[in-house]
Amino acid sequence: MTLVEFPAIAKAAIACWGAGSLLQIPARKSKPASLVSWLLMIGGTSLLVWFLVAYWITLERPPLRTLGETRLWYATLIPVVGFLVEYRWKIGWLKYYCMGLAAFFLGINIASPDVFQKALMPALQSPWFIPHVVVYLVAYVLLAASSVAGWHNVWLKFRDKSSAVSESMSHYLALLGFVLLTFGLVFGALWAKEAWGHYWTWDPKETWAFISWLAYLGYLHLVARKTKGTVLQWYLGLAFLVLLVCWFGVNYLPSAQNSVHTYSGAS
Amino acid sequence: MQSSKQTQKVDSASEGFREAALFTITAIIAGFAVEWLTAGSGITIPRWPVNFLFLAVLAVSVAIVGLTLRKHPLVAWLGGIPVGLSLIVGLALLSFIGGVLPQDPAHPGTLVATLRLNGMFSSWPFAFVTLLFLFNLGLSFLWKVVPFRVANLQFMLFHGGFWIALSCGLLGSSDLQRLIIPLNEGQESSIAYEMPSERPIQLPYSIYLKDFQIDEYVPQFALYDPATDQVLEEKSKMVPEVRKGARAVWPGVATATVLEFMPDALPDKDGNPVPSKAHKGVPFARVRAEADGQPPVERWISGGGPEIKPQFLPVGSYFIVIAPGAPKAFRSHVMISGTDSERRVAVLEVNKPVDFRGWKLYQMGYDEKAGRWSTMSLVEAVNDPWLPAVYLGFFMIMAGNLLYFWKGVKKMEAA
Ligand code: HEM
Numbered sequence: 001m002t003l004v005e006f007p008a009i010a011k012a013a014i015a016c017w018g019a020g021s022l023l024q025i026p027a028r029k030s031k032p033a034s035l036v037s038w039l040l041m042i043g044g045t046s047l048l049v050w051f052l053v054a055y056w057i058t059l060e061r062p063p064l065r066t067l068g069e070t071r072l073w074y075a076t077l078i079p080v081v082g083f084l085v086e087y088r089w090k091i092g093w094l095k096y097y098c099m100g101l102a103a104f105f106l107g108i109n110i111a112s113p114d115v116f117q118k119a120l121m122p123a124l125q126s127p128w129f130i131p132h133v134v135v136y137l138v139a140y141v142l143l144a145a146s147s148v149a150g151w152h153n154v155w156l157k158f159r160d161k162s163s164a165v166s167e168s169m170s171h172y173l174a175l176l177g178f179v180l181l182t183f184g185l186v187f188g189a190l191w192a193k194e195a196w197g198h199y200w201t202w203d204p205k206e207t208w209a210f211i212s213w214l215a216y217l218g219y220l221h222l223v224a225r226k227t228k229g230t231v232l233q234w235y236l237g238l239a240f241l242v243l244l245v246c247w248f249g250v251n252y253l254p255s256a257q258n259s260v261h262t263y264s265g266a267s
Numbered sequence: 268m269q270s271s272k273q274t275q276k277v278d279s280a281s282e283g284f285r286e287a288a289l290f291t292i293t294a295i296i297a298g299f300a301v302e303w304l305t306a307g308s309g310i311t312i313p314r315w316p317v318n319f320l321f322l323a324v325l326a327v328s329v330a331i332v333g334l335t336l337r338k339h340p341l342v343a344w345l346g347g348i349p350v351g352l353s354l355i356v357g358l359a360l361l362s363f364i365g366g367v368l369p370q371d372p373a374h375p376g377t378l379v380a381t382l383r384l385n386g387m388f389s390s391w392p393f394a395f396v397t398l399l400f401l402f403n404l405g406l407s408f409l410w411k412v413v414p415f416r417v418a419n420l421q422f423m424l425f426h427g428g429f430w431i432a433l434s435c436g437l438l439g440s441s442d443l444q445r446l447i448i449p450l451n452e453g454q455e456s457s458i459a460y461e462m463p464s465e466r467p468i469q470l471p472y473s474i475y476l477k478d479f480q481i482d483e484y485v486p487q488f489a490l491y492d493p494a495t496d497q498v499l500e501e502k503s504k505m506v507p508e509v510r511k512g513a514r515a516v517w518p519g520v521a522t523a524t525v526l527e528f529m530p531d532a533l534p535d536k537d538g539n540p541v542p543s544k545a546h547k548g549v550p551f552a553r554v555r556a557e558a559d560g561q562p563p564v565e566r567w568i569s570g571g572g573p574e575i576k577p578q579f580l581p582v583g584s585y586f587i588v589i590a591p592g593a594p595k596a597f598r599s600h601v602m603i604s605g606t607d608s609e610r611r612v613a614v615l616e617v618n619k620p621v622d623f624r625g626w627k628l629y630q631m632g633y634d635e636k637a638g639r640w641s642t643m644s645l646v647e648a649v650n651d652p653w654l655p656a657v658y659l660g661f662f663m664i665m666a667g668n669l670l671y672f673w674k675g676v677k678k679m680e681a682a
Contacts, residue, residue: 004503113504119484119593122617172675179672186661195618197445197629197649199657200436202388207366214359221352255369 002058003113009051010075010106016044017079017099024092041099042083048076061120064133067248068109073137074144075102075109081145081173089169097148128191135187139180143216143243146173150236157230167229170236178216185213204255208246215239287349291357294399298392299382306375307383310394312441315652322438325398329405334413346406354400361393397437404430421670428663431656439653446649447631450476450599452642459648470648472623477600479633479644484592485509486550486570488525490517491579491586499585509552509589519559521582526565527553534575540567547640549575550589558583573640591638599630599644615646626650 020040027034052072055063063069079102082095149170156162188209189199200206219235250256302309312318336342344350365387373380383390408426411419446459446468457473460466487506489498499517501507507515513525531548532540540551549572555565564580570589571577579586598616603623613621615630622628627649634641 002503002505117506118508119595122594122596125596126618172678175675176672179668179675182664182668186665189661190658193654194620197620197627197631197647198443198651199654202365202370204366207362211359211362211366214355214362218352218355218359221348221355225348225352250366253367255365255367 002055006051006113007110009047010110013044013047013075014103014106016040016047017103020044021096021099041079041095044099045076045079045083048072052076059118061118062130062133064130064137065117065120065124068113070133070137071105071109074141075105077138077141078102078105078144081141085145085169085173089165091166091169093152094145094149094169097152098145101144101148123195126191126195128187128194132184132187132191135180136184139177139184140243140247142173142177142180143240146170146177146236147238147240149173150233153233154230154237157233162229167233170233171223174216174219174236174239178213178220181213181216185209204250204253205246207255208242208250212239212243212246215242283344283347283349284353286344287353288356290350291353291396291399294395295357295361295392298390298395301391302383303381307381307386307390309383309386309389310391311389312438314441318438318441322434325401325434326405329402330409333406333409337410342406346403346410350399351403351407354396354403357396358393358400361387361390361396365393397433401430401434404433421667421674424663424667424670426667428660428665428667430660432660432664435653435656435660439651439657442652444650445647446470448474448646448648450474450479450601450644450646452476452479452644455604472603472605472626474628474646475602475604476644477602479597479599479641480546481597481633481639481641482595483639484595486530486592487590488513488515488523488552488554488568489588489590490515490521490523490582491588492584493586494584506590509550521556521558521585521587523554523556523580523582523587525552525554532569534569538567538578540569548572549577550591552589554580554587556580556582556587558585573637594638597630597633597644599646601646603628615644620649625652 017040020037020043023033023037023040027037052063055072063072079095079098082098085094086092149166153162153167153170156166188206192201192206193199216239219232219239222232222235245253313321332342333346364384368379368384368387370385370387373385379385387393404426408423408430411422411426444461446461448456448459448470450456453476455473455475457470459468459470461468485508488509489506490501491498498506499520502516502518507513509525509528511525511528514522515524516522529540529542529548529551531543531546532551533543533548534551535541540548542548549570551567551569553565553567555563557563561583564582566580567578568580568587568589569575569578570591577588579588596616598614600614601612603611603613603621605624611623613623613628615621615628617630620627620629629647629649630644631647632645634643637643
C-alpha cells in the first residue's frame, strides 16, 4: 500500500463518517439505522487502520517520521476518542467534532502529499522512537479532544446550557493527556541522551514541548485552586493552540534554523 | 444561591494572585535589569563543589523556612498555588522568548544581545524565576512530606522529582563536559576538543580506530531532466529502488527495467563492473530503458565515488541516474585503553553509546565529503557527573505520573 492509494482510501473514510453521521438522525428512533450508522463510522476508521498497517509494511519502518505521517495517525485515532467518550459517558456530540478534525487532517494530506521515503536516519533508529512518538501522539489526540470539548462547553455556557458531565469529561481528557505529555517529555529526554549525548539542550522543539507542558501544568494548578468552570473551559480551548505551535509551527519559527528535530523532508 | 456560590469561588481563586503576579513580574524585570547593566553577559553557573554547596544551602533554607515559619502568612503565600502558577506563567513566557528567537550569538549592542534574549536559558531573569520556582516547589513539597501521609505519595514523587531534575540539571550543567575526538583509521588518539573554542584537552584514556563503516540504504534510480535540473516523478510517486527486476514507469516519457545489479563493484579496463572486495566500490546496474516511441537501449550505469566517474543512460532528452542510498548506519570499531593496562574493544554506533569510566562515548560523525569512503570518524565524549541525580528526578516524575494516571482513571470510573 502506498500513497498512490491514499486519496481513495481517505475519501472513502470521510464518506463513511459523513454517511454514518447523517444516519444518526433517523437512528434516534430506529435501532437498525443506529446499527448501520455505527458500522459506517467505525468502518471509516477501520479503513484508515488497515491503510496504516499496510503502509507500515510497505515502508518497512513505522510511518511516524514526517508530519504527514503523524497527521495520518491523528486522523485515525481522534475519532476513536469520540467513540469511546460516547461509549463511556453517553456524550454523543464529541464524535462529530472528532470526525470533522480527522477529515480536515486527511484533507491536508490529500492536498499536499508526502514524498514516499523508506529511509530512516540513524538517529531515529532507536527503541525509544516508537514509545516516545506514540505516547506524544496519544497525548495530542486526548488534548485535541479536550480542547474541542472545552470550546463546546464554552458554547453551551454561552447559551446557558452548561453541563457538569461534559465539563468533567473535558477535564479527564486533559488530565490523561497531561500524564502522557509528561511521559513523552521524559522519554524524549532519555532518548536524546542516548542519541545526541545530552538529555536537554533547549532546542526549539524541546523548548516548545516544555512550554506546552507548562501550559497544561498551569491548567492543573488552576483546577487545584477550584477555579471557575468557564475559565477552565476557555483555558483548555486555548491551550491547544500552544500544542499546535509545538507540533508543526516550530518549523516556521526564526529559532528553528538549527533545530535537530525539524527532520528534513518533513512537510 | 447559584450566584453567591460563584462569587465565593471567584474570590478563593483570585486570592493572592495579584500579589503573586506582581512578585513574578518584579523578578523578571530585576533579571532584565541585571542583564542590561552587564550588557547581557548572562549567568555563569559555578562548578563543583560551589554549585553543590549552593544547592545544599537552597535545600536547607527551604527546609528551615518551611518548617519553622509554616504558619507565617507570607511564607504560606510563598509556598502556595498563586505564586506557583504565576511562576509557571513567567517561566512559560521566558521560554516562549527563548523558543521564538534564535539562541545564537547576536551583534553586541543590539537590544536582543543587551537583554540576552538570544541566550534566554542562561540569563538572569530565567535564573531568578527558576530560583523562586524551586523555593515555591520546595515548600509545597515539604509541606506534603511533613506530616507524612501515604495518600500524598503521588504529589511527593511528582513535585520532588521535578525539584531534583530541575535543580540538578541546571546547577550541574557547568560540570557537563562534551568533547569531540577526531579519529583516523589505524591511529590512536587521546586528544579531544572543547567546542566551540576548539581548545585541546588531554583525555585520561586513548582510542584506537580500527575500522569505520557506513551502511547505506539501497540506492535509487531516477529520471533526471537536465533542462530543469529536476527529477521526474515516477508513476507510484516513489523513487524506485535499484533491485534486480525493478521496473519504473514515467508516464508518457519512459520506462526502465533493472536487468542486473551489483551493490559494490569497480569497473575493469573496459568499463565493465567487477564486484569489489574491500567495500570500496560503487553500485552498478544494467538497465534497459525505452523512451516513448523509440527502440530500447541497454547499458551499465553507476553511482560515482572518489575515483570513479558516475555513468548515466540517456533516454530521449533525459538521463537515468543512480542516486546513492541515504546512510542507514555508521559505526566505529575501536579499542579504548585506560592509563593503566585496561583495554576494551567496542563498537560505537549512533544511538548506542559506550560507557568507559564515567564517560559516554558517542558515534557522532565522519568526513561527509568522502561519505562511504570516509576513514575519519568523529566521536563525542560526554561526562555528566550530575546525570544520576537528574535521572532520579525523571524516574520519580514517571512514578508519580503512573500513580496520577491510576488515580485519575479510578476517579473517572467513579464518576
Ligand atoms: C513544575 C513545577 C510545579 C510547581 C512550582 C508546583 C507548585 C505547587 C504548589 C505551590 C502547590 C500548592 C500546594 C498546596 O497548596 O498544598 C501545588 C499543588 C498541586 N500540584 Fe503542583 N507544582 C508543580 C508541578 C506539578 C506537577 C508536575 C503536577 C502534576 C501532577 C502538579 C500537581 C499538583 C496538584 C494536583 C496540586 C494540588 C495538591 C493538593 O491540593 O492536594 N504540580 N503545586
